[in-house]
Amino acid sequence: MKKNIFLTILLLALTIMVIGCSRDSALENNDEEGEKEEFSGEINLGSGTQSGTYYPLGAALAKIWDDEVEDVSVSSQATDASVENMQLMKQGELDMGLTETGVLNEAYTGTGSFEDNEYEDVRVLASLYPQVVQIVARQDAGIESFDDFEGEDFVPGAAGSATKNLADKVLEAYGMSEDDINAQYVGFSDVTDLMKDKQIAGGHILSGIPTSAVIEILSTANGELIGLDEEEIDLLTEENPELFEYTLEEDTYEEQKEDINTVSAGNVIAVPKDLPDDVVYDLTKAMWENIDTIKENVPATEETKIETAAEELADVPLHPGAEKYYEEEGVLNEEE
Numbered sequence: 001m002k003k004n005i006f007l008t009i010l011l012l013a014l015t016i017m018v019i020g021c022s023r024d025s026a027l028e029n030n031d032e033e034g035e036k037e038e039f040s041g042e043i044n045l046g047s048g049t050q051s052g053t054y055y056p057l058g059a060a061l062a063k064i065w066d067d068e069v070e071d072v073s074v075s076s077q078a079t080d081a082s083v084e085n086m087q088l089m090k091q092g093e094l095d096m097g098l099t100e101t102g103v104l105n106e107a108y109t110g111t112g113s114f115e116d117n118e119y120e121d122v123r124v125l126a127s128l129y130p131q132v133v134q135i136v137a138r139q140d141a142g143i144e145s146f147d148d149f150e151g152e153d154f155v156p157g158a159a160g161s162a163t164k165n166l167a168d169k170v171l172e173a174y175g176m177s178e179d180d181i182n183a184q185y186v187g188f189s190d191v192t193d194l195m196k197d198k199q200i201a202g203g204h205i206l207s208g209i210p211t212s213a214v215i216e217i218l219s220t221a222n223g224e225l226i227g228l229d230e231e232e233i234d235l236l237t238e239e240n241p242e243l244f245e246y247t248l249e250e251d252t253y254e255e256q257k258e259d260i261n262t263v264s265a266g267n268v269i270a271v272p273k274d275l276p277d278d279v280v281y282d283l284t285k286a287m288w289e290n291i292d293t294i295k296e297n298v299p300a301t302e303e304t305k306i307e308t309a310a311e312e313l314a315d316v317p318l319h320p321g322a323e324k325y326y327e328e329e330g331v332l333n334e335e336e
Contacts, residue, residue, distance in 0.1 A: 038274075039275070039276050039279065041071050041072055041073055042073050042075075042095075043065070043072060043073065043074045043075070043095040043096060044074075044075055044077055044093075044094050044095050044096070045058050045061065045062055045074055045075065045076045045077065045094070045095070045096040045097065045098075046058070046077055046079045046081075046084070046085035046088055046089070046094040046096065046097035046098065047059070047076050047077065047078060047079060047081070047085075047098055048078070048079060048080070048081035048082075048098060049078065049079075049080060049081060049158065049161075049187040049188060049189070050078060050187075050189065051187060051188035051189035051192075051212060051213045052081060052187075052188055052207050052211070052213070053131075053207045053208040053211065053298065053300040053301075054081050054098045055076075055078060056297065056298045057098065057294070057298045057300075057301060058076035058077075058078075058098060059076050060293070060294050060297045060298055061074070061076070061269075061287065061294070062074040062075055062076040064286055064287065064290045064293065064294070065283055065286055065287070068286040068289070068290065069279075069282045069283060069286050070282075072279065072282070072283070077094070079094075079097075080158050080159070080160050080161050080187075081098065081099070081100075081158075081161050081162060081163070082097075082098070082099040082100045082103040082104075082161060082162030082165075082267075083099075083103050083113050083160045083161055083162060083165065084160055084161070085097030085098060085099050085270070086099055086103060086104070086107040086114070086119055086122065086270070087160075089119065089122065089270065089272060090107070090117075090119040090121075090122075095271070095272065095275065096125070096269060096270065096271050096275075097269075097270050098128075098267060098268075098269060098270075099162065099267060099268060099270050100131055100162035100165075100166070100206070100242075100265050100266070100267045101127075101242040101265055101266040101267060101268060101312060101313070101314040102162065102165065102166065102240065102242040102243070102265055102314070103162045103165060104122070104124075104268060104270060104313075104314045104316055105242060105314035105315060105316065106165075107119040107122060108120065108122055108314065108315070108316045109315075112165065113160075113165060121272055121273040121274065122270050122271075122272065122273070122316060123270070123271055123272070123273050123275075123316065123317055123318065123319035123322075124268050124269070124270060124271070124313045124316050124317070124318050124319060124322065125268070125269040125270070125271050125280060125283065125284055125287075125318075125319055125321075125322045126268060126269050126284065126287065126288075126309045126322065127266055127267075127268050127308055127309050127310065127311055127312050127313055128266070128267050128268060128269065128301065128304050129208050129266075129267070129300060129301050129302070129303040129304045130208070130209075130244070130246060130264035130265065130266060130267075130303060131162075131206050131207055131208055131264060131265050131266070131267050132206070132207065132208070132209050132211075132246055132248065132262060132263075132264045133166060133170065133204065133205075133206055133228070133246075133262045133263050133264065133265075134204075134205040134206070134207070134211065134214050134225060134248070134260075134262065135170075135202065135203075135204055135205075135225065135226040135227075135228070135262070136191070136195070136202050136203055136204075136205060136214060136217050136218075136223045136224070136225060136226070137149075137201060137202035137223065137224055137225075137226050138195055138198065138200075138201055138202060138221070138222055138223060138224075139222050139223065139224050140198075140222060141201040141202065143201055143202055143226060144226075145226070145229065146170065146174055146226060146228060146229070146232070147174060148201075149181055149201060149202060150176060150180050150181065151180070151181070151182070152181060152182065152200075152201035152202070153181075153182040153184060153194075153199060153200040153201055154181040154182065154183060154184070154200060154201060154202055154203060154204075155183070155184050155185070155186055155190070155191050155194065155200055155202075155203030155204065156168065156171070156178065156181070156183055156185070156203075156204050157185065157203075157204055157206065158185055158186060158187045159185040161187075161206075162206060162265075163204060163205070163206040164185065164204075166204070166206055166265065167204040167206075169236060169239075169240055169243075170204070170228070170232070170236065173232040173235045173236050173239075174232055184200060188205055188207070188211075188213035189213060191203040191205065191213065191217065192213060192216050192217050192220070192221050195217060195221040195222070195223055196220065196221045196222075202223075202226070205217075206265075207300065208267075208298075208300025208301060208303075209248065209252060209300055210252065210253060210299060210300060211300065214253060215253060215254075218253050218254070218255040218256070219254070219255060224255070225248065225253070225256055225260045226260075227259075227260040227261045227262060228261060228262050228263065230261070233245055233261060233262070233263055236263050237263060242265050242266065242312070242314055243263045243264070243265055244263060244264050244265070245261070245262075245263060246261075246262050246263055246264035247259050247260070247261055247262075248260040248261075248262060266312040266314075268313065268314075268316075269287075270316075271319050271322075273319070275319065275321075276321070277319070277320050277321040277324070278321065279321065280319045280320070280321025280322055281321035281322070281324050281325050282321075283321075284321065284322045284325040284326075285325050288306050288309070288325075288329075291304065291305075291306070306326075306329060306331055307331065309326060309331055310322075310323075310326050310331055310332055
């Protein structure tokens with residue numbers, strides 16, 4: 001009797017072990033299948049505000065990728081641009097994002113706007129064109145130098161944007177902070193309206209050249225461009241490796257009659273590390289094969305070229321899918 005009970009218990013234990021092993025195996029298989037099914041083919045790209053360059057660029061990229069890349073559906077979402085795009089990517093709410101290189105580095109290293117909130121899993125698909133600091137002022141506001149904005153109503157940029165972040169650096173170079181201006185945190189189109197109504201003395205626009213908002217400000221809001229001083233430009237470029245001296249040449253805009261000295265920063269298409277390599281490869285390939293179409297639709301991208309697609313990445317790695325394409329095209333050498 002005891003022997004029969006012992007055999008029954010033994011058989012029951014073996015049965016449980018078999019079921020358990022089968023369950024573990026099924027879970028492992030499900031996990032593997034889950035990894036394979038993780039990418040649905042749907043990609044949400046974060047662009048920018050409607051009056052900036054990122055917005056039309058995002059729309060142009062989404063259309064090209066939708067048309068040219070099989071099994072991928074890309075939609076472009078309006079955002080507050082660089083900072084928000086990085087935040088939403090980290091939260092998994094965006095699958096790609098356009099961003100300025102200074103913001104990208106802050107996100108990757110957990111500094112500045114991303115202090116103690118680093119996004120180490122971000123990678124780069126391509127470096128694009130320079131974003132230029134453009135300081136606009138009302139012609140009747142008595143602004144001759146950036147110093148003159150002290151105590152004035154001024155728009156450094158929308159809250160949480162790369163525009164606002166860079167405005168802080170310009171203010172700092174001039175020995176000021178946001179406490180020294182009457183700051184209004186709005187987007188580019190609002191700068192135009194506020195200047196028309198004489199509610200602000202000027203604002204900061206960070207975008208590719210030419211910028212539709214600057215065109216409108218100069219032509220309809222009695223605006224003019226104000227350059228930065230040589231000493232402050234040197235300070236900005238020395239302390240911020242993502243910044244470079246830049247000259248807006250005479251007649252860049254119809255109303256601009258002299259060269260304007262300022263600074264610029266790069267910008268990139270950022271993607272999550274876990275976006276599949278083959279998908280990123282196809283996206284990269286489709287973008288560069290259609291770059292002329294992008295330039296026709298978004299004039300500010302004119303300086304975008306494949307030869308510099310892997311440069312000025314703010315010390316953030318290329319995505320392996322993009323890297324493979326650039327290697328095939330001879331953009332990267334063996335040392336890189």
